Amino acid sequence: MSTSSTNKNVHRVDVSKPARAPSAVRPERAEDASSRTLQRGLHLLDAVLDSGRDGRRVVDLCRATGLERATVHRLLATLIECGYVAAQGRFRYVAGPRLSVHVQRAAPSDLAARLQPVLARVSAACGDAAFAIVRDGAASHCIARHVGTHPVQVLVIQVGTRQPLGVGAAGLALLAALPNEEVAAAIAANAPDLARYGGMTADRMKILVRSTRERGWSVIGNHATRNVLAVGMAVLNRDGAPAAAISVASISERMPRERQQLIARAMREALAALLPDGL
Template identity: 75%
Template sequence: MASLSGKSTRPSKSPAAAPANPPDLPDDGGSRTLRRGLQVLDAVLQSGREGLRVVDLCRAVGLERATVYRLLATLLEGGYVAPRGRFRYAAGPRLALLAQPAPPPDFAARLQPVLARVSKACGDAAFAIVREGPLSHCIARQVGTHPVQILVIQVGTRQPLGVGAAGLALLAALPEEDAARVVAANTPALGRYGGMTPERMDILVRATRERGWSVIGNHATEGVLAVGMAVPGRDGAPAAGISVASTMERMPLARQKLIVRSMREALAALLPEGL
């Protein structure tokens, strides 16, 4: 296009247009700190369930102890890292939660008839939970007909996966590596549930796998014993957990087995292809 002066002019570029290859960003303090924090997080994740000591982290990332402690404090606050024992650090609950997809919204409606049938058979309250990362989330509850109802949790309650019977059954049904990561992520909170420890949780998980159903007492609620079962999804993978809770006196072994049988029958009748 020609101008009035006779010189050619070119159309100007739009200010919104971005270059195909943006220039490198300056290595300022913020980006440097972020990069170092990600290096620490990567080292922790690669250490697996046992975690790493601070001295090992310093060697792995090539940073001073004071710098590693500052970065760990931020990662701990955000839940990306959690203490493992007194001196080690492992993956935290935020990572497990991010990796776990949300359950379909109809799970509660599909499990409610199962709970109603089980509760009617035994007279006690029945519960359904799903997994949210390292936590269990109660999505349904059915009150029974017995005069004394043990309503240990409410719909919406979240607690470490495994401290209740339904959560323990679901935890035990997970692949071993996934279950180990859940226990590691929950380690800082376990002691608040009747003095639960990772070692005790491991024993309960192994016993549940051998037995085929879970039983746990005096942890989430003192004086209460509950039994639970995992509920498979349509792909065969564990999708939820159900449980019945009552007083210790109402839950001798023979009655535990009767309740478990009613759970199996209800699942077979109402969810024959899985959840």
């Protein structure tokens, strides 16, 4: 009696060539999905950047990108969290602080070269030293200065100096020109270090920002340097967004209110004459 009978209902499996696991294609599919998400996010970021300083609403971004509202909201949340996009008011979105920092870092020498004639003109008008700064995150970064002709020159900072945004006149002017959300974020980031600058506090900084916005230019004394008062003004780029700031510093005795106003006027006139279209 044979024991090797074959059951026709049994299917043989060739184990010499293992079957491909059904999950083997999943990594590729996941990668494709991630690439599509990245592509959509970059497309959305381009749409935000194209809007300039005015920003765009979600409905406008949907039209520009062809994406669904839920997708736009989800991608915006990620871009905002990473600092590439910022909310402006309740309904509009603009380029975020991280992009601003990268733009400023891209060509500081170019910005310095373009601002140097402005500093020279302002300094010649008042006789005091003039400075130019850009934003570096929550800090200000001095990129240029011009020494005046008055016998007493107050060189409060040097090219390359970094300090919390707002403790100096130029930094305060630039801070006040930023959207409210970025102002709050910068003040919060600098709060632990503010006391070292003449007893500055976050609340005091907020008051100075409001005053600067009302006045149109900044004035601050005895914080970055004792017995020194400085006047500052923001410098806008071609889109009307703040890209840098300039300031003039002198001993407090040389800076009564009338002279502060004259220096602010000299700054405004120099910017209008030498950078009529912005940086």
